[in-house]
Amino acid sequence: SQQGEEDPQALSIQEGENATMNCSYKTSINNLQWYRQNSGRGLVHLILIRSNEREKHSGRLRVTLDTSKKSSSLLITASRAADTASYFCATDASSASKIIFGSGTRLSIRP
Amino acid sequence: DVKVTQSSRYLVKRTGEKVFLECVQDMDHENMFWYRQDPGLGLRLIYFSYDVKMKEKGDIPEGYSVSREKKERFSLILESASTNQTSMYLCASSFQSSTDTQYFGPGTRLTVL
Numbered sequence: 001s002q003q004g005e006e007d008p009q010a011l012s013i014q015e016g017e018n019a020t021m022n023c024s025y026k027t028s029i030n031n032l033q034w035y036r037q038n039s040g041r042g043l044v045h046l047i048l049i050r051s052n053e054r055e056k057h058s059g060r061l062r063v064t065l066d067t068s069k070k071s072s073s074l075l076i077t078a079s080r081a082a083d084t085a086s087y088f089c090a091t092d093a094s095s096a097s098k099i100i101f102g103s104g105t106r107l108s109i110r111p
Numbered sequence: 112d113v114k115v116t117q118s119s120r121y122l123v124k125r126t127g128e129k130v131f132l133e134c135v136q137d138m139d140h141e142n143m144f145w146y147r148q149d150p151g152l153g154l155r156l157i158y159f160s161y162d163v164k165m166k167e168k169g170d171i172p173e174g175y176s177v178s179r180e181k182k183e184r185f186s187l188i189l190e191s192a193s194t195n196q197t198s199m200y201l202c203a204s205s206f207q208s209s210t211d212t213q214y215f216g217p218g219t220r221l222t223v224l
Contacts, residue, residue: 033212042115042201042215043154088153092210097161098169099210101146103153 004032004072004089004102012108019076021105023089024069032065032072033090033099043088046074076107084109114138115216117202123222130189132219134202142205143185144213145169145177147198154201160185161209192223 118133156169203213
């Protein structure tokens with residue numbers, strides 16, 4: 001199946017540092033989305049990047065998309081304790097009627 | 112703001128019981144989804160619905176059924192709960208396309224004893 005795979009599975013950084021997580025996928029997509037999930041809660045949509053876009057910003061978030069490498073990265077700058085969460089990428093195949101979520105990166109921010 | 116609510120945050124049931132999980136969205140979204148989330152397996156789609164009374168199987172529909180009698184409400188039914196259905200269940204909705212941004216409820220943590 002066409003699934004986004006996040007890397008790393010877990011990441012621990014100091015507050016104030018930048019966090020980068022990556023997502024790779026297998027087949028052509030229309031768009032790629034990133035979601036955040038706080039412990040024991042539902043997912044919250046962060047950002048959507050279309051296949052014809054290379055970079056997108058939203059506040060402290062920066063997402064890049066490289067369709068030739070079938071990969072995306074999510075950068076969180078100047079991390080805060082509240083950024084501690086799991087982050088998921090979600091992709092849709094060009095011919096599919098659903099999106100598929102990866103297994104996520106667990107981000108911990110140390111005070 | 113889109114609001115998706117789920118009937119229970121925590122639920123404990125016994126093996127063989129019939130279980131109903133309800134989800135309501137207040138933004139007139141066309142599509143609604145049920146996922147289960149297990150450690151190391153990410154989110155897996157059980158069923159989704161693109162219109163009232165319409166449904167499509169996801170990746171793991173076995174042991175589950177769904178009902179969408181009204182646009183705002185999507186129910187997940189476990190006909191005879193089993194211990195391997197212990198999981199976190201997440202409901203979501205999206206506006207027009209099933210690949211649009213999804214809005215999630217808070218989740219129901221179901222334990223089957």
